[in-house]
Amino acid sequence: MIRIDVRKTVAGNEGLMTINVGMEVATGSFTAIYGESGAGKTTLLRMLAGFTKPESGTISVGGATWFDSTSNTDLRPQLRRIGMVFQDYALFPNMTAMEHLHYALPKGARPSIIGETLKELKLQELAGQKPYALSGGQRQRLALARALVSQPKLLLLDEPLSALDAEMRERLQAYIKNIHNTRNLTTILVSHNQAEISAMADTVHMMVRGTISGRGKPDAVFAQLRGNAPSTSVAGYVLELMQTPMGPQIRVAVAGAEIVINVAEGTNYAPGDPITLAITSG
């Protein structure tokens, strides 16, 4: 289990913003953090990786304390055994694909994992190529391969597919999901793409202005989110207010049709009252 309880004030798009996050991530799960740009998702991921220091709080992973502001514990990124795929991939321009993987191989690890990973991510043909000669999708696969060769327990993905076209994105979603399953990883994905999260994650935490505002299965969370955000509205008028065994209802004429809607107890509608209905895509 990964337990995160951190606070930090950062400069955001709209002035200072306090990141105040308490969340748990189950070992072996594929968890997503969803939010708009500037919600603090990447900062949260960087705190987990050890690149950004929280002002206060704790981060513990599998019982080991990685960060604890009260005891001044702050484990270096080198010791956290994390695999990370950065949004811009952060490949090393001076190294070929093969050199990336040799560089990432931990001391004492079996070198055959390099060949296996190249094969798994279909990079064998590109082993001698440097990043500038690779396409966006190939760079993304190399970044993923580099993270996997380091044999992490925890894989962090920071908007890893945002720079790719839709077809490549879908193909890589399947790769990543498959690798997550076969390698028994705990994966945390940061994304602002609902379809991407629905395709890969078991659980999503929704982040709004530095705090987690909701969590659950991706489809349920996003359906609820869409319900809160009307996509269009139509005007109509009330035909009649009815008292039924299910509570008060109104019959409404709207867009040439009649519909019946449950309304709250005590509401006072009269025939002819104008009404606006919000229609959502969920």
Next chain:
Amino acid sequence: MIDLEPFGLTLRLAACTTLVLLAVSLPLAAWLAFTKSKLRPMVAALVSMPLVLPPSVLGFYFLTVFSPGGAIGGFLDRFLDIRLVFTFSGLVVASVLYGLPFMVQPIQSGLASLPAHLSEASYILGKGRGTTFFKVLLPNIRPSMLTAVVLTFAHVIGEFGVVLMIGGSIPAQTRVASIAVYDAVEALNYHDADVYAGILFAASFLILFTLYWINGKKTVFVRL
């Protein structure tokens, strides 16, 4: 017959100074590029001082500090039998101080221009600062490294004021090419002065032309 010894001495001085400066400047440039210390502006200003300070000022302080009657010079002379004033070693030390900004600044700007993600990607793979610096950061600032090394080398070849102040003109010891030009003019030997000056001019041009030609062919770091 033209005495070519000053050119040999000049090349030896430039090579020694460049090597020492490279060793000194790598950690210093890295510190200046990445530190958040409040001392940074002060250190950066000190490193850049030779760009604006007259060589005679540096030479004067060098004489004051390193002459056998000076604080450090006296100690070196008495306990280690080392003399820096009017010796080749002294020229190297002074050239290192005077050439510091030419080596430090290109390396510092090269390192500062690299995205932070490069070091972070290396750290997360378990690599320490040293490995990351030599295997990831330095190889990706090759044009800056080349600029630093060549500019420093060329600058030492063209040094005059500092060398004159602390080295004088001792043949085979401190009489470098720029001093040889000066001596020849003083002696009204315009023929030798012309030859020395011509060789210095051509060598300096060739070095700088090679630098710009190579760096022009290479792509500077491309953000992927």
